[in-house]
Each structure stands twice: as C-alpha cells, then as structure tokens.
Amino acid sequence: MRIESLFDQQTQQIKIAVDCIIFGFNNNRLECLLIHREAEPQKGKWSLIGGFIGNDEDLDEAANRVLYNLSGLENVYMEQVKAFGKANRDPRGRTISITYTALILRSEYDDDKIKDHGAKWFPVNDLPELAFDHIDMVEAAIIRLRRRVRNTPIALNLIPEKFTIPQLQALYEGILDEPLDKRNFRRKIAQIEAIVKLGEKDMTASRRGAFLYAFDENLYNNTQYFNL
Amino acid sequence: MRIESLFDQQTQQIKIAVDCIIFGFNNNRLECLLIHREAEPQKGKWSLIGGFIGNDEDLDEAANRVLYNLSGLENVYMEQVKAFGKANRDPRGRTISITYTALILRSEYDDDKIKDHGAKWFPVNDLPELAFDHIDMVEAAIIRLRRRVRNTPIALNLIPEKFTIPQLQALYEGILDEPLDKRNFRRKIAQIEAIVKLGEKDMTASRRGAFLYAFDENLYNNTQYFNL
DNA sequence: GCAAAAGTGTTATATGTACACCCATGT
DNA sequence: ACATGGGTGTACATATAACACTTTTGC
Numbered sequence: 001m002r003i004e005s006l007f008d009q010q011t012q013q014i015k016i017a018v019d020c021i022i023f024g025f026n027n028n029r030l031e032c033l034l035i036h037r038e039a040e041p042q043k044g045k046w047s048l049i050g051g052f053i054g055n056d057e058d059l060d061e062a063a064n065r066v067l068y069n070l071s072g073l074e075n076v077y078m079e080q081v082k083a084f085g086k087a088n089r090d091p092r093g094r095t096i097s098i099t100y101t102a103l104i105l106r107s108e109y110d111d112d113k114i115k116d117h118g119a120k121w122f123p124v125n126d127l128p129e130l131a132f133d134h135i136d137m138v139e140a141a142i143i144r145l146r147r148r149v150r151n152t153p154i155a156l157n158l159i160p161e162k163f164t165i166p167q168l169q170a171l172y173e174g175i176l177d178e179p180l181d182k183r184n185f186r187r188k189i190a191q192i193e194a195i196v197k198l199g200e201k202d203m204t205a206s207r208r209g210a211f212l213y214a215f216d217e218n219l220y221n222n223t224q225y226f227n228l
Numbered sequence: 229m230r231i232e233s234l235f236d237q238q239t240q241q242i243k244i245a246v247d248c249i250i251f252g253f254n255n256n257r258l259e260c261l262l263i264h265r266e267a268e269p270q271k272g273k274w275s276l277i278g279g280f281i282g283n284d285e286d287l288d289e290a291a292n293r294v295l296y297n298l299s300g301l302e303n304v305y306m307e308q309v310k311a312f313g314k315a316n317r318d319p320r321g322r323t324i325s326i327t328y329t330a331l332i333l334r335s336e337y338d339d340d341k342i343k344d345h346g347a348k349w350f351p352v353n354d355l356p357e358l359a360f361d362h363i364d365m366v367e368a369a370i371i372r373l374r375r376r377v378r379n380t381p382i383a384l385n386l387i388p389e390k391f392t393i394p395q396l397q398a399l400y401e402g403i404l405d406e407p408l409d410k411r412n413f414r415r416k417i418a419q420i421e422a423i424v425k426l427g428e429k430d431m432t433a434s435r436r437g438a439f440l441y442a443f444d445e446n447l448y449n450n451t452q453y454f455n456l
Numbered sequence: 457g458c459a460a461a462a463g464t465g466t467t468a469t470a471t472g473t474a475c476a477c478c479c480a481t482g483t
Numbered sequence: 484a485c486a487t488g489g490g491t492g493t494a495c496a497t498a499t500a501a502c503a504c505t506t507t508t509g510c
Contacts, residue, residue, distance in 0.1 A: 013283050016242050016324055055241050055322055059313030083311045083326045085287030094283055096244055098311045098324075166462070183464070184500070206461040207508040227498090394489070411491070412473065434488040435481035455471095 015095045018063045019050035019134065021081070021141035022071070024106035025158040028174045029123045031106070032138060034130070035070070036118040041091050042131040048138070049119070050097065063100035070117050072110045077154065078102040081141050089133045101141040103157050125177065149175050150228050153194065156215045164202050164210035165189060172228060188228050189213075194220035245325045246291045247278035247362065249309070249369035250299070252334035253386040256402045257351045259334070260366060262358070263298070264346040269319050270359040276366070277347070278325065291328035298345050300338045305382065306330040309369050317361045329369040331385050353405065377403050378456050381422065384443045392430050392438035393417060400456060416456050417441075422448035 022033040034046040051066040053059065063078050081099040089095065106121065114120070122128060124142060127135070149155045149172070156163075159171055169185050189195055194216050201209035220226065250261040262274040279294040281287065291306050309327040317323070334349065342348070350356060352370060355363070377383045377400070384391075387399055397413050417423055422444050429437035448454065 011283070012243055012280055014244050014281060015240055016244055052240055053242060053313070053324070055239070056315050058315050059311060059324065061315075062313075080310055082308055083287060085281070085290075085326070087284050087286050087289075096281070096287065096326075098313070164462090181500070181502085182462090183502085186463080187465095207510085208460085208462055208506075209508085210462060392489090409473070409475085410489090411475085414490080415492095416472095431481095435483085436479070436487080436489055437481080438489055 013094065015052060015093060017050050017052045017095055017097045018059065018066055019048040019084075019097045019099050019137055020063055020067050020070075020078070021048060021099060021101040021138055022067065023101065023103045023124070023141075023145060023175075024109075024121060025103075025171060025174055026106050026121065027123075028170050029125070030142075030175050030177070031121040032124050032127065033071070033114070033119055034122055034128070036120065037131055038118060045131040046120075046122070046128045046134075047131040048099075048134045059098060060100070063098075067100075067102065070114075070119060071104075072113045073104060073108070076102045076104055077157065079144075079148070081137070081144055084133055084137060086133065091132075097137075099137045099141060101145065103145070103154050105158055146176055151226060153215060153220060153226050162198060162200070162202070162212040162214055164205070164212060166205070166210055168213070185228070192226055192228075193223050194226065241322065243280060243321060243323045245278050245280050245323055246287065246294055247276040247312075247325045247327050247365055248291055248295050248298075248306070249276060249327060249329040249366055250295065251329065251331045251352070251369075251373060251403075252337075252349060253331075253399060253402060254334050254349065255351075256398050257353070258370075258403050258405070259349040260352050260355065261299070261342070261347055262350055262356070264348065265359055266346060273359040274348075274350070274356045274362075275359040276327075276362045287326060288328070291326075295328075295330065298342075298347060299332075300341050301332060301336070304330045304332055305385065307372075307376070309365070309372055312361055312365060314361065319360075325365075327365045327369060329373065331373070331382050333386055374404055379454060381443060381448060381454050390426060390428070390430070390440040390442055392433070392440060394433070394438055396441070413456070420454055420456075421451050422454065 024031045024033065033049060035049060037043055037045050037047055049066060049070045053062040057065065059080070060078065064076065067076060067078070068074055078100040081101050083096060083098045085096040087094060124138070127138065130138070155171055155175060159167055165186060169180055169182060173180055195213050196216050198212045198214055200212045202212050203209040252259045252261065261277060263277060265271055265273050265275055277294060277298045281290040285293065287308070288306065292304065295304060295306070296302055306328045309329050311324060311326045313324040315322060352366070355366065358366070383399055383403060387395055393414060397408055397410060401408055423441050424444050426440045426442055428440045430440050431437040
C-alpha cells in the first residue's frame with residue numbers, strides 16, 4: 001500500500017481523541033481526576049478527562065484545551081504517554097486515543113468547576129470501575145510517572161515553592177507508594193544542586209521546625225542533574 | 229467539552245496513519261529503511277514506511293500490515309514510539325501518525341520486493357533528506373532503540389542464532405555508535421544467564437576461532453535479566 | 457522530663473570504567 | 484616467527500541499601 005492510497009478515498013472513519021490522566025496529591029496519596037459518566041454506554045462508571053481533537057489543533061494543544069475546559073488549569077506540564085488503538089476499545093465507534101498525563105497541585109484547582117463537570121478525585125490505589133480501557137491508560141501513566149518522578153523535577157509542582165525535606169519525602173513516598181529511608185533520601189537531595197536550602201524554617205509541623213528548601217529552575221537547567 | 233460531543237457531528241476530518249521506523253544492521257552500522265517519494269509533495273525526498281489505519285484494524289495490526297506490505301516480513305517485534313500530531317505536519321491534509329519501530333535482520337528481507345516499492349536502506353548517520361517530520365520520528369526511534377537495546381534482548385534479532393562475542397560487540401557498537409571496552413562487555417555478557425556458551429567455535433573470522441553463544445528464550449523469560 | 461518530629465554517618469554491596477598483556481592459530 | 488583476532492583481571496570511583504541514635508522544642 002502506498003502512502004497516498006487513502007487520501008483520495010473517503011474510506012477512513014476513525015475518530016481521534018485525547019485522554020488526560022491528571023494526577024494530584026492529597027492526604028499523602030496520589031490521586032487521579034475522573035469524570036462520572038451520566039450517559040450510556042457505561043453509564044455510572046467513571047472515565048478520564050477526554051475529548052476529540054480539533055481539525056486544526058496540535059495534539060498537545062488538544063490535550064491542554066480539554067484539560068482547561070474541564071479544570072480551568074492552564075500551562076500545565078503534560079507529557080504524551082502513548083496511543084491506544086484497539087479496534088474495539090470504544091463501543092460508540094472506532095476511536096483512537098492518545099493519552100497525556102500531568103501532575104498538578106490540587107489546591108490550585110477550582111473545586112466548583114470540577115464538580116460542575118461531575119469530576120472527582122480518587123486515590124489511585126482505590127479507583128472505581130473505569131469505562132472502556134481507561135484503567136489501562138491509568139496504569140501506563142502511573143508506570144511512566146514513577147519513572148519520570150525519579151529522573152526529573154516534575155513532582156516539585158505538587159508542593160509549595162518553599163518546602164521541607166520531610167514534606168518532599170512524604171510526597172515521594174505517596175507517589176511511589178513505598179517507604180523511603182530518610183537518610184538516603186537526604187543524601188540524594190544534597191546532591192541535587194537545584195534544590196537549595198533557605199535560611200528559614202517551617203515551624204508548623206514540629207516543635208523543632210524544619211529547614212525550608214526551594215527548587216531553582218535556572219540551576220536545574222544548567223546542571224540537569226536530578227536523581228531521587 | 230463533554231466526551232461525547234463530537235460523536236453526533238461529522239466535524240472531525242483527521243486522517244490517522246502509522247509510520248514504521250525499520251532498523252537493520254549492515255556493515256557494522258545501523259541502517260534505516262526508507263521509501264523514495266515519486267509524487268508531490270516532497271517528490272524526490274525519502275520517507276518512512278507508512279500507511280493509513282484500517283477502520284477495523286488494531287494499531288499494531290496496522291503497523292504490521294504496512295510493514296508486511298512493504299517488506300514481506302511477518303511476526304516482527306514492533307513497539308510503539310509515540311504519536312506525532314502537529315496540525316501542519318503534513319501538507320496533504322491533517323494527519324496524525326503513530327510511529328512504530330522494529331529491528332530486523334536484513335538478510336531475511338526480500339531485496340526485490342524492497343526495490344519494487346522504491347525502498348532502500350540508509351545508514352542512520354547518513355540519511356538523505358526526509359519528507360515531512362520523518363526525521364523527528366527517526367530520531368525519537370533511535371533514542372528509544374538505544375535505551376531498549378541495553379535493557380532487552382531485542383538486538384539479538386539482528387544476528388544469527390549462533391554468534392560470537394566479538395560479533396555481538398560489533399553489533400552493539402554499531403547500534404550505539406560508540407566503542408565499547410571488550411573486557412567490560414564480556415563481563416556483562418557473563419552475567420546474563422540467557423546468553424549461553426556453546427561448545428563450538430566459529431573459525432571463519434580468525435585463525436584462533438571464537439566460541440559461539442546462543443540466546444535462550446526460556447532462560448530469559450525466567451530471569452528477565454539483561455543489561456549491557 | 458517527655459513526646460514528637462528533625463537531623464545526622466558508616467558499612468557492605470553492586471555497578472561502571474579505565475586500562476595492557478598473553479593466547480591460539482595459519483601462514 | 485609473526486600477524487591476526489580472541490581472550491583474560493585488577494583497581495578505582497560511584498551508586499545503592501541497610502541500619503540507630505541525638506537534637507530541639509513546646510508542653
């Protein structure tokens with residue numbers, strides 16, 4: 001088959017969508033934003049934030065628009081996970097979906113807007129039944145997330161600009177869903193030049209207080225070193 | 229925008245294709261299979277093996293069919309790389325392309341069939357000018373390949389069932405495009421249980437002869453260890 | 457003075473990297 | 484005997500994993 005062969009014909013009838021796997025962090029757990037399906041098929045199940053791609057829209061633009069429409073969030077760092085394209089994956093009609101994933105700060109969300117769309121946060125360890133193949137999408141995104149979170153500073157979007165090391169460790173333990181040794185964790189932090197110690201302490205979580213740190217974007221761009 | 233919003237309308241006019249980045253190994257170099265474009269646009273440039281997805285075809289099926297049509301190869305181990313979807317990436321019309329990549333043994337190819345399609349092997353370090361955004365696709369696939377080749381036995385598809393260590397090292401040096409230390413390379417091979425030493429020697433490449441090895445699929449499935 | 461969280465060092469193990477000489481054989 | 488490619492071991496640096504006690508402070 002030549003590359004042009006389908007351009008003349010109008011035979012291809014495939015819709016193409018994006019689905020967003022939005023992770024947030026709450027109660028020391030990783031959560032995922034889902035929408036309640038009010039219509040058949042799979043009415044009552046939950047599904048990812050998704051929508052069809054516009055004719056003149058880049059893929060990432062589509063992902064960002066869909067995310068914006070459903071959450072009000074802009075300029076979110078999203079990465080493509082992969083395309084899902086089994087012929088029968090969506091009973092409504094042939095659809096190929098390209099998944100994007102993001103990590104966001106739940107506190108920056110407009111909760112009312114979320115509720116208007118019938119959306120809700122669920123802990124990733126306790127998801128409801130998902131529509132279509134969305135559970136596969138979430139699993140693929142989690143695997144990717146857990147890898148990326150150790151090599152890139154994406155997780156730092158989930159905590160305030162100034163943070164303590166115990167806070168950051170709790171974040172990582174929540175995302176990775178495993179306990180980390182605090183001495184080893186601190187040693188690794190110390191090796192990351194882009195995480196700089198501030199003079200101040202946070203006194204809210206303990207009597208002694210914990211030193212605050214901040215992530216320096218410029219330093220990170222220079223060193224590119226990040227390993228946790 | 230609700231997830232259903234485009235299903236009723238017939239507004240979406242996007243074609244969806246697969247493009248295959250097929251790597252082979254020849255003259256101790258990594259090569260990539262390309263097709264010569266005989267038609268406008270970009271007539272005279274070279275492009276990847278690609279085609280549109282059938283309405284009832286899984287994504288991987290489409291990739292395999294396209295590959296089969298252009299090369300006669302079946303049961304090739306292909307992996308999805310990513311989707312390319314810039315709105316203006318193809319001047320012929322809006323097209324989203326999902327890339328798949330494979331490593332194959334050039335000697336198993338039917339060279340006549342390749343020529344019939346105007347296809348040709350090019351060293352990846354010396355590619356001709358490629359159509360559209362295909363150069364980005366090749367680069368993404370090479371990055372992925374170089375990572376995968378160190379963690380999985382996919383490169384073993386490129387050499388005969390029985391092979392010598394110097395052969396395997398040359399293969400890796402060709403794929404990675406960097407010299408490897410032969411003592412370190414041998415030590416790593418020794419740690420991979422799935423690569424088993426045979427009694428025989430290959431006498432064709434040297435006077436002394438070199439021991440032959442083979443990859444044991446079953447052992448690999450048990451141990452899952454592969455690190456080069 | 458005690459409860460609660462923050463902070464600190466050492467050792468063992470594994471992995472990566474650099475590096476130079478001897479071995480076996482056909483001619 | 485020599486040219487050719489095959490084969491071998493050691494030392495150093497780095498990364499990872501396991502593990503227990505002291506410090507600070509508000510009550």
